[in-house]
Amino acid sequence: xxxxxxxxxxAARLSVFTDAQARQVADGxxxxxxxxxxxxxxxxxxRVMRFALVLARGNESLAEEIVQSTFLSAAQKLKRVESExxxxxxxxxxxxxxxxKAWKARDANNASLSDPLPDLPAIPSPDTQMEEHLDQxxxxxxxxxxxxxxxxxxxxxxHKEIADRMGTTAKAVSSRLERARARLRSVVQxxxxxxx
Amino acid sequence: MKPEHQHLLDDLWDEPQxxxxxxxxxxxxxxxxxxxxxxxxxxxxxxxxxxxVLLGVVWSLSKPALSSTGQTAMNHHPSNDxxxxxxxxxxxxxxxxxxxxxxLFEHFPGVAVGITVVNGRKHFIFPRPEDREKYVLHVEPSDxx
Numbered sequence: 001x002x003x004x005x006x007x008x009x010x011a012a013r014l015s016v017f018t019d020a021q022a023r024q025v026a027d028g029x030x031x032x033x034x035x036x037x038x039x040x041x042x043x044x045x046x047r048v049m050r051f052a053l054v055l056a057r058g059n060e061s062l063a064e065e066i067v068q069s070t071f072l073s074a075a076q077k078l079k080r081v082e083s084e085x086x087x088x089x090x091x092x093x094x095x096x097x098x099x100x101k102a103w104k105a106r107d108a109n110n111a112s113l114s115d116p117l118p119d120l121p122a123i124p125s126p127d128t129q130m131e132e133h134l135d136q137x138x139x140x141x142x143x144x145x146x147x148x149x150x151x152x153x154x155x156x157x158x159h160k161e162i163a164d165r166m167g168t169t170a171k172a173v174s175s176r177l178e179r180a181r182a183r184l185r186s187v188v189q190x191x192x193x194x195x196x
Numbered sequence: 197m198k199p200e201h202q203h204l205l206d207d208l209w210d211e212p213q214x215x216x217x218x219x220x221x222x223x224x225x226x227x228x229x230x231x232x233x234x235x236x237x238x239x240x241x242x243x244x245x246x247x248x249v250l251l252g253v254v255w256s257l258s259k260p261a262l263s264s265t266g267q268t269a270m271n272h273h274p275s276n277d278x279x280x281x282x283x284x285x286x287x288x289x290x291x292x293x294x295x296x297x298x299x300l301f302e303h304f305p306g307v308a309v310g311i312t313v314v315n316g317r318k319h320f321i322f323p324r325p326e327d328r329e330k331y332v333l334h335v336e337p338s339d340x341x
Contacts, residue, residue, distance in 0.1 A: 032232035037224045041217065046206040053209065060209070068220050075224040076231070127197040134201055153204045185208040 017043055022084040029078045040078075041071055047088070047127075048095055054126035055099035058192030062102050069098040130188070137187035145180035152177055304331075 017025060025043075028036025048067050056062035073094045081087045138146055144166075151157040151165070152173075159170040159177075166173065197205075297311055309331075310321040322328035 029228070032228040032235060034225050034228055037228055038221060041221060041224070045217070045220075046202070046209075049209050050202075050205055063209075064216060067216070068223070071220050072223055072227060075227040130205060131197055131201050134205060149204065153207075154200045181204075181208055184204075188205075188208065 016047075017084050017087070019083040022081055022087040026078055026081040026087055029074060030080060037071075037075055040074060044088070044091055045071070048091055050130050051092060051095055051126045052099065053189075053192060054129055055095065056102070056192075058189035060189065062106065065102055066095055066098045069102075070095040073098070130192075133188045133191040134184070136191060137184045140187050141180055141183060145176060145183065148173060148176050149180050149184070307331075 025036045025039050029040055045067065048070055049063060052063035052066035052070070053060070055066060070091060074091065077094075078090065081090060138149065141149070148162060148166075151162050152159075157165075159173045162173045163170045300311070301309060304327075307327050308323050309327065310323070312319050312321050320332070322331060
């Protein structure tokens with residue numbers, strides 16, 4: 001059985017499986033095929049991580065724990081699916097269950113923790129929530145940093161093209177992007193942690 | 197979610213040098229390897245059980261067939277007729293009663309009769325011709341008397 005190619009790189013990472021590919025990959029994982037598992041991971045790790053960050057309220061280590069548990073559960077228990085949506089719903093449900101477990105474990109390990117256990121199953125559309133936080137975080141950036149991010153990610157300009165526009169070097173643009181991403185990440189995490 | 201937002205968010209939490217990927221894939225592949233072994237073992241067991249059941253069915257079907265065909269074959273074999281028929285006739289036919297000579301003579305009241313042995317075989321002797329005519333002529337020579 002030929003496994004669907006795992007999305008590679010930034011452009012490919014945006015794509016998700018078709019229904020047929022989702023069926024094929026889930027079937028492959030159910031049969032214990034390594035390549036199918038790799039394809040599943042490469043296609044969904046970003047989405048599962050974003051979802052896990054929302055579940056973990058911006059706690060990166062907790063989110064990574066959820067992601068790892070979710071994919072290991074997939075390796076163990078994923079059966080045949082009907083469609084891509086079915087596959088994603090399955091992964092999201094498993095992630096949610098691991099999120100609840102992780103929060104409970106964290107709560108038990110740290111009794112003095114004041115954070116209440118979030119109502120994880122009630123979280124509405126994590127992607128929308130994440131997008132809203134990203135917008136807010138972008139507006140919190142300095143104008144030049146935000147402009148650099150928008151040119152690179154929204155207008156698909158290369159480092160060189162941005163450098164030409166800004167009258168600087170590509171290396172300087174790269175450093176600015178790195179700094180802006182770190183700032184964005186920090187703000188999004190902070191916003192997620194304040195979610196009720 | 198807009199693709200450009202998705203791209204940016206993915207980059208925000210992009211793992212350094214794919215360490216998370218390696219760890220998860222390694223652990224996942226270990227699980228899958230175990231799963232494959234269990235799957236293989238299950239298939240082998242299922243096949244073995246199926247073969248055993250099949251053999252059992254074939255054996256149970258062939259057992260009565262073998263005994264019946266064996267019996268038929270034996271019945272057709274002349275040398276086995278005696279063996280096959282022996283126990284049956286033994287069980288159904290009453291045992292032959294061996295008569296003493298005195299008891300034999302009692303079957304011929306008022307008849308002059310004697311017994312003589314010629315070449316190891318016993319023969320009746322009827323001195324009177326009318327007795328001889330009455331008893332001996334009705335007996336086939338092949339009956340051994």
